[in-house]
Amino acid sequence: MARRAVIDAALAGLVAAALAFPMLGFRLVDSATGLSLATRFDLVLWAAGLVALGRLGLGLLRASTIGISLSLPALPNIRRPVGWVLAVAALALPLMPFADRNLMDKATLVLIYIMLGWGLNIVVGLAGLLDLGFVAFYAVGAYAYALLSQNFGLSFWVCLPLAGILAAGFGVALGFPVLRLRGDYLAIVTLGFGEIIRVILQNWQDVTGGPAGISGIERPSFFGLSFKASAPEGQQTFAEFFGLDYSTDHRVIFLYFLILILALLTNLFTLRIRRLPVGRAWEALREDEIACRSLGINPTLVKLSAFALGAMFAGFAGSFFATRQGFISPESFTFIESAVILAIVVLGGMGSQIGIVLAALLLVGLPEWFRDLAQYRMLAFGGAMVLIMLWKPSGLLSAREPTIRLGERA
Amino acid sequence: MxxxxxxxxxxxxxxxxxxxxxxxxxxxxxxxxxxxxxxxxxxxxxxxxxxxxxxxxxxxxxxxxxxxxxxxxxxxxxxxxxxxxxxxxxxxxxxxxxVARTFQNIRLFAKMSVLENLMVAQHTRLMRASVFSLAGLLGLARYRRAERDAVELARHWLERVGLTAQADEEAGSLPYGHQRRLEIARAMCTRPxxxxxxxxxxxxxxxxxxxxxxxxxxxxxxxxxxxxxxxxxxxxxxxxxxxxxxxxxxxxxxxxxxxxxxxxxxxxxxxxxxxxxxxxxxx
CATH class of the missing domain: 3.40.50.300 (P-loop containing nucleotide triphosphate hydrolases)
Structure with missing residues (x-):
């Protein structure tokens, strides 16, 4: 046993050395005389040594009878209360003394990703259709709002449903050609679709402004009351109407509540539709498409409805993003965004609503808070992902609650 | 009857x-x-x-x-x-x-509960009753009645195949013989x-x-x-x-x-x- 562990450790060390050789071993130095190459082979040795030692430790630990269990005790049915606690905490957050502008901004960002995660959860978690281009619908929603408001002067509240409908339309447009595909093949096509949308946004200069994006997007108003320092003739600002001193925090808090409400609506919708025929058909389709056909379920309609509804929520989130930033460009809708959203869904435990909240906090919130770690931030992020996958391979909360019960709740 | x-x-x-x-x-x-x-x-x-x-x-x-x-x-x-x-x-x-069918290699919705399997089988009827789930989303009585009927039919077939006690269990966790019977019950729930x-x-x-x-x-x-x-x-x-x-x-x-x-x-x-x-x- 010990011999195997040593061989294993040596191999791991070799692999680490091979990886570290090009990545750590050489470094471009920008000196006065021009670029030159510096070598840092001592770092390669350190990396290989550390990996080998770690591997040896793990191997010996596994060989010993003690062994550590990486699994948590099964959680009792506490999801419902946890959900309520989280919702109340989110509602009360702006009132907390420590809630400064910085925190509210970060919380808003996390909520955007939670909403996107919940939207993608319909497609990936429930219907089981692996979508790597989800950010495309987010982009459609953002550009839909930006363009409609700039070209036609429509307000945010009119554009929000329009953006959702447009994104849903794009969802169906993507859905049609990929109806026959599943798994890896579907993932490749959706990945391509996401890139197509981004490339179009980047190159259709006349409409989308190309790489420069769209700036000066109209900010949302509170029932017609703007959050600006001064209102145009004949209108009032939010601060004037309520007799408050003008503060930029008002808008930040308003945006926070707006996305919180949008996200909660997404959640309510998903929780509800899971118990309805369409939602059950999504899950059945994920389990076995052929059995679905044999029961008279039309897989085309079921898949399209999942794509359309998932995309719709991404569209809502997209127009919120546009109105919050006031500026959008194709840069914000790269593949990495799709990957992060998908990671949130998978890490949260496919199909679990609360799991997605936790995963979004972990994946989006933590990196924001640990900006001080600077360049080690992504290393910590990667490490956390590996640990979670070791500890909970099927996601943070993977146990599924039946949507209907014959007996009493267990 | x-x-x-x-x-x-x-x-x-x-x-x-x-x-x-x-x-x-x-x-x-x-x-x-x-x-x-x-x-x-x-x-x-x-x-x-x-x-x-x-x-x-x-x-x-x-x-x-x-x-x-x-x-x-x-x-x-x-x-x-x-x-x-x-x-x-x-x-x-x-x-x-x-026309309903079962499969040589059983095809149940393994991660869903036994009862859910039977509810999925009544998809067509429930969709019609709920106007593509819209009525259900709004919580209209019309859908609730249809769902109650669907549960009744499911309960009936669970009794016929002797799986009432396992109704809320995961279908994939049932023993083989039970899975076969559940698949028949599921097919019958389509009212073929x-x-x-x-x-x-x-x-x-x-x-x-x-x-x-x-x-x-x-x-x-x-x-x-x-x-x-x-x-x-x-x-x-x-x-x-x-x-x-x-x-x-x-x-x-x-x-x-x-x-x-x-x-x-x-x-x-x-x-x-x-x-x-x-x-x-x-x-």
Missing amino acids: SPGATDVARPASEGPLLNVEHVSMRFGGLFAVNDLSFSAAPRQITAVIGPNGAGKTTLFNCITGFYKPQIGQITLHHPNGSMRLERLDDHAIAAKAG QLLCLDEPAAGLNPRESAELNGLLRSIRDDDGIGLLLIEHDMSVVMGISDHVVVLDYGRKIAEGPPVAIKADPAVIRAYLGEPDEAEVPSC
Whole structure:
């Protein structure tokens, strides 16, 4: 046993050395005389040594009878209360003394990703259709709002449903050609679709402004009351109407509540539709498409409805993003965004609503808070992902609650 | 009568339920089913038997729409009109023509609960009642009533197959024999006219097999629908079928009541090879 562990450790060390050789071993130095190459082979040795030692430790630990269990005790049915606690905490957050502008901004960002995660959860978690281009619908929603408001002067509240409908339309447009595909093949096509949308946004200069994006997007108003320092003739600002001193925090808090409400609506919708025929058909389709056909379920309609509804929520989130930033460009809708959203869904435990909240906090919130770690931030992020996958391979909360019960709740 | 029984009274003069006429299905140069004709009557169990590779499952897939036969027609005589199955999509055959099926390798929704499996089977009805789930989303009484009915039908079938106690368990965690019975219950929850069973007794022990016979008989007698089954287990075939169709190399080599089939020389030849003298297969 010990011999195997040593061989294993040596191999791991070799692999680490091979990886570290090009990545750590050489470094471009920008000196006065021009670029030159510096070598840092001592770092390669350190990396290989550390990996080998770690591997040896793990191997010996596994060989010993003690062994550590990486699994948590099964959680009792506490999801419902946890959900309520989280919702109340989110509602009360702006009132907390420590809630400064910085925190509210970060919380808003996390909520955007939670909403996107919940939207993608319909497609990936429930219907089981692996979508790597989800950010495309987010982009459609953002550009839909930006363009409609700039070209036609429509307000945010009119554009929000329009953006959702447009994104849903794009969802169906993507859905049609990929109806026959599943798994890896579907993932490749959706990945391509996401890139197509981004490339179009980047190159259709006349409409989308190309790489420069769209700036000066109209900010949302509170029932017609703007959050600006001064209102145009004949209108009032939010601060004037309520007799408050003008503060930029008002808008930040308003945006926070707006996305919180949008996200909660997404959640309510998903929780509800899971118990309805369409939602059950999504899950059945994920389990076995052929059995679905044999029961008279039309897989085309079921898949399209999942794509359309998932995309719709991404569209809502997209127009919120546009109105919050006031500026959008194709840069914000790269593949990495799709990957992060998908990671949130998978890490949260496919199909679990609360799991997605936790995963979004972990994946989006933590990196924001640990900006001080600077360049080690992504290393910590990667490490956390590996640990979670070791500890909970099927996601943070993977146990599924039946949507209907014959007996009493267990 | 169960809630699963037919809503519309069958016409007094009972013709065949299913007519298969000159159906051929070819894969490349191989005829899996070759110019096959037979019919199945309502309130009867029709068994399709034959050696391995005789084309039984292909025939099933043609009837349930998973394959489209190149030649021939398949007609289902529904109380409210006849339907040409080879022209319908597989899901339309299940939803409109009322043909339900089970699979040789069980296909349950493994991660969903037993009850949910039965609810999914009633998708078509519930979708209609809920106007594509909109009424359900708004929580209208109309949908709640439909869902209550669906749960009642599911409860009825859980009792029939003896799985009431396991209703809230994950379908994939049930023992094999229970999964087989659940699949039959799920098919029956679609309220079919014709139930197609692909080797329902495969992998069952003798006691479970006997229970299955009882269940199939009760479906025939109490629910009044037609059953079409593929089976290798001769005790099932001879014990419960009213009519037997024997296939070999895609062709029908015999058809008739079980007793006659047992003694048919062509059948014996197909199952046991060329015998020296006529011999009844031991079954």
